[in-house]
Amino acid sequence: MRSRGMKAVAIGVAAVMASVVLTGCGGDDEPASEKAGASATGGAGAQEQGTTQVRSAYDKTTEAETAKVTINMKLSAQGETITTEGKGALDFEEGDSVMTVTADGKSIEQRVVEQVLYQKVPGQKVQGGKTWMQIDLKKAAQSQGLNGQQIGDPARSAAYAKAITDKDVTKIGEDKIDGVDTTHYKVSVDVARLPNGTQLRRQVGPTLPMHVWLDGDGRLRRQQLDMTVKAPASTSAKPDNSASPQQIKMTMVMNYSDFGTEVEAEAPPTGQVADVTDEAMQQGQEQQS
Template sequence: MTHLASGIRAGAIGAVGLLACGVLTACGSDGDSDGKGGKTSAASGTAGGTAAVRTAYARTAEEETARMTLRTETSAAGKTAAADGEGVIDLEDGDSTMTISAGGQKVEQRVVDQVLYQKLPARQRAQVPGDKPWIKIDLKKAAAEQNSGSSNQINDPAQSASLAKGITDRNTEKVGTATVDGVKTTRYRVTVDVDKLSGTATLKRQVGPTVPMDVWLDGQGRIRRQQVTMNIKPTDQPDRTATPRKMTVRTLIEFSDFGTEVDTDAPPAGQTTDMTGKIGDRQS
């Protein structure tokens, strides 16, 4: 589960980073609140649901690589910004190559050794020191800043994989079945107990005692789709920050084409600007 957790985190954080760069101010509203839909039956309890969801991360990671799509919706102050991503990911170490689309813009994204690289549109490069084509964010350092209670709030829906640690027998139910990208799946709905997660104190202040998550598993117990919704209340936020004090972040991730080739390289150092810890400053 650990490997897949880092893979999902690395793959999805890019959409959040793009939103943090200001796309929220030019957003529209999306009416599909259930991701890509799919017919489901009435909810019913399942004795083996908890074990199925917990083992799904390991079973998915065993495939080593996959094609991944994601959709991140961030809603605040009556506006909703959507970011869509499509590409390939190494489920073992999180390296990935994706194209992120948001606010009418497309951004090439790579994750290499837990460092996020994004190639900005030409009109945005002038806003970055050095006017270089690529920015980079060290995900490990960014996570450390969040966990230490910095002004960079936990608005990372890619936390979804690690949420499995908070799943217990009493809060897992089988919702029904659905077809995801042509594959028959079983859908489970879980309520994650935040007290069982790392960084509990800060996370609980921001999202409350529980977080809802839905997981769609195929016949081999692998994750085909996962959706997590976080209602976030930022804490200890400086007044200079323009980020809304309350927001809802919903992320939908889908995996397909397991075993696909993944070949990701970091861009040349001379073409990158390190923006680790500086995204929040750009919003002031």
């Protein structure tokens, strides 16, 4: 079915972009005087302060090591829309997570361990009667033309911070998130300044738009990403549409709470797992043709 194919196409993109939002835009080791950016001169004190807070927010959040997280994501392509909701816990440093995901009216048990996604649908068997399926997120991401090395790599965070300057940060106002006072900022990241920015620019355009809400400790409480991602055209695509890669519109909202919570992300027993990475990528290619 085409909807299954669209899900397969979307999974690599969604996995990479979720990771970019999680690990991107973190702090670096530059002195504060160098962090402000070129437009900080001339008395733009409030603007500079907002930029500094946003650039340091990811470091301050990851210092908590873990948190509870909820994710609401909507993916749309070729007239189809997939909405998913997730609730669980995340290890910021390792990139591992445990989550219950609700999609198409089904509740799915999900784990991410060392860049491998494991999913279990109650009452459903996969290849060989196994109860869990696994998808190599790094391999799936690379099949979509994105650099899988960006997945869960905290070492990349400094590079994302350097891609944010004063002109990229706008303070929107004050909001309450789950009863917590927060400051809302709109952020626009220059994609060309990111690692492998030329390649990523072809997928998402010149800028990466985000909204972030920071609490009184400078940590993330909410972040929202609205964007259009171009999936690469299949080699088997018809001549009349081969020059028009599929576009996936994505909206993702992530909320963080209970910092320091325990995260127990373990891979299921090998005998219970079927690797469906190749099948998922094949379905994605068929959807683009």
